[in-house]
Amino acid sequence: MTLCLGIDTGGTYTDVVIIDDESKTVLKSAKSLTTYPDPIDGIRNALDEMPADLIEKVSVVSVSTTLSTNTVLENTGEAAALILIGSAKLLNFDDQKAVQNYTIVSGGHDNEGNEAEPLDFEAIEEYVLSVKDKVSAFAVSSYFSVRNPDHELQTKELIQRLTVADGQSGHPVVCGHELAQSLGTYERGVTAYLNAMLLPTTNRFVNAVVSEVKRRGLNADIKILKCNGAVSGIEEAMEKPVESIFSGPAASLLGASFLSGRESCLMIDVGGTSTDVSLVENGFPDISDNGAVVGGWRTKVRAIRMETSALGGDSQIWIRLPSLSDSAVQDRIMFGPRRIIPICRAASLYPEILESLKERWFADKYRFSEYVQPVRFYIRSGNLAIGLTAEEQKVYNKIKEDAPVSINDIMWDMTYVPADILKSLVTQKLINMIGFTPTDVLHVLGDYNEFNAEASVLAARITASFLDTEYMELCRYLKQTFSLKMAQELVYFLVDKGLADNAENIVQTSRSDVFNTRSRFEASFNPDLTDSPVFKDSVKAVLAFKKPLLKYKLDIPVVMIGGPVKAFADDLRQFIDAEILTPEYFDVGNAVGALVGKIAKRIDISVRTVQSESRYMLKTNGFIVYYPGGRQAFANRDDALNYARELGKQMIMEYMEREAVPAEKVEFKMHEEDVSISKGVLPYMTHFVFEGFARNVL
Known part of the structure; x- marks a missing residue:
């Protein structure tokens, strides 16, 4: 029998559960008030409520936490500095007030990965020496570093050399290309900057969890839940703490699916601070590719798609x-x-x-x-x-x-x-x-x-x-109003998802004509619709009408998670026609969800056709494979495509090996898509998405 310990540190409560991996049953659960500013005391208090004979048999520990989210929202992270490389005009850096320590230096690459201008080493050295005693970490983001990361890597090496002191290693340096492979220098910079701010706080928390596990005599594998619903080992969690932003809602979603036994469901999580709505389909969380937004920061972190309202039990x-x-x-x-x-x-x-x-x-x-x-x-x-x-x-x-x-x-x-x-x-x-x-x-x-x-x-x-x-x-009015607001969030979420999915379908079906894609997209989808007062007032009017002529019917169950949610279920049924569930252990669903996440890795690789314009036609000069951390040139397209296919799988398997997952346990998927200017011509880009999944415990 394998016993698994799930821990969730929420805004109000810290929840812990012990689950039998074989029978998939919750054996014991406990709650304690979350402690601030250090949540480890709340974890200890909750663990003290658990039977010692069960605790000592635990072999797997998985944690979800609001620490990263709260640190960003409350601006309590450690001081960090951001170095942006490239033209200030091209970078479109407009948040100078939000980032206290930053500089912009010359350098960067073009969209093919060729150096646009030389890297200004002198400017970087001058800036690093001026702020190194004021900050605990650095973030670096270079223009088109996803096409060529050389300037980021050279800057990282220089910073580490300049910040070495008294035999200690240099300051931690986070590069944008290490966290995201999508375009957007500024957003990658923000992601790296937040990651740098979170490094010391997260390292202290993870080390405290490890120490607590060891103090209790457990020889357990420790995992941290990420905001996309996957889990990672403690080393990756300490290197990339920004990926644990919104891990709490991800845990709620996974816990809702597990406890209800539904592989597809909508989830409502009522916490102390907010109410969150999200979706799991066929066992996988619905992910937004737009990047998580936290505290007004737009990041490149892939997270679950979520509708959040600032309405909670507290x-x-x-x-x-x-x-x-x-x-x-x-x-x-x-x-x-x-x-x-x-x-x-x-x-x-x-x-x-x-x-x-x-x-x-x-x-x-x-x-x-x-x-x-x-x-x-x-x-x-x-x-x-x-x-x-x-x-x-x-x-x-x-x-x-x-x-x-x-x-x-x-x-x-x-x-x-x-x-x-x-x-x-x-x-x-x-x-x-x-x-x-x-x-x-x-x-x-x-x-x-x-x-x-x-x-x-x-x-x-x-x-x-x-x-x-x-x-x-x-009080009856207030309770009903709270339920009405939950119903509104459900509708907002579903309409927003429907619009986004429709827009994505239009983009995918229009690949043969990229010049028409944007116009079709804009004509079909107004991304601000679900945020407009008119739309929200219309939804509210339909739901709140005393004798409604319309009622929203859902063909997917709604699972409610969180301490007080059972009290709202009947009122919610007045507004939404759906199967509404409050499963056993709904009040500790987040801690359950911390154990449900899969070990997962995604790798994006692109093969670009390099062309030059001759007098009468476009001439193909070769092919470049862009992958996380580098690029490789080829003269033959088939060679480039085969290299990309083999490299993607290799990178997935290497990650799984680091996470101690046997090769035969890995589920591997590859998606390949050609992007052409028009039909019948050589694709100017082939994009690969490689995904690997493996069961964590449950």
């Missing part, structure tokens, strides 16, 4: 300022987007909150804002407060570290409402907000009983009194 519910146009509760009650501590959980830790909630002490509804509410408490986060203004320091001094302070106690001796100051302190992560949330709504309705329900009821009564409604009626 999203704040707040009352906005009244206006003359308000006519009902729905005009004034707001969800999110900021995540706060639910009042029920805070009351479990600090019972004194109950006494404050028993008094309706806040009277002026015309001072409401996102940060000033009738049910609002603040507590220090524990982060060091540096560089505060005099007014910020005054408000900060009123807030304690060991007990929540009500908004009333903060304001009682002030002549103004400090909403902007509170916002600033929250944004700087110096204080945390406590208030009314969807988690509290479920406690009021009796659908969830994890924390102090009395505090939730008191908070609901106060909130309802300002809306001139009854508190149970308010």
